[in-house]
Amino acid sequence: MEHVIDRVLLDETALQAKVQELGERITRDYEGKDLLVVGILKGSLLFMADLLRAIRIPLEIDFMALSSYGSGASTSGEVRILKDLDQSIENRHVLVVEDVIDTGLTLNYLMDNLKSRGAASVKVCTILDKPERRRVAMTVDYNGFTIPDEFVVGYGLDYAQQYRHLPFVAVLKREVYGG
């Protein structure tokens, strides 16, 4: 992988330490509540699996897949649900798990959509946040790392569907993505 990676931004130790910290906070905050953790495919997969093991209270899991027309940065901000939840979330406490919040358009749509289904609460947990790219204001309830506006891969994040399996977050060499 060395030939495609410019530099490692967050190594495995840093990621895992942060995941433990987030898991502890979530454990405290949701104690005694009916918690449903919703992973957004595909990017959240690695973070979701690690985070779940760091949460020490009963919970259920589900997944959604979304697609934005064009990229997340497209002008419309229109989002389509490709795979919906398997169950009703009425009166349940929903925690959405994401790999990265960029423009915020995906999550903005999703939070409104989930709230309209009568959830008791809807919060978001992301491992990465790129606030410089935000196009809609949004509250990030649990954030792992605030990162600069650079294209990163690994720990679930892809470039052309590659590199999701890397256990660290890295910046690709410019010649790989033509940036």
Ligand SMILES: O=P(O)(O)OC[C@H]1O[C@H](OP(=O)(O)OP(=O)(O)O)[C@H](O)[C@@H]1O
């Ligand atoms: O804040 P935004 O600008 O809306 O961008 C963030 C979204 O973009 C990525 O998903 P993507 O559509 O690339 O799907 P993936 O998780 O399958 O890679 C990421 O997982 C977020 O869901």
Ligand code: HPA
């Ligand atoms: O930096 C990124 N890498 C991969 N996917 C993304 N989606 C938004 N930002 C990114």
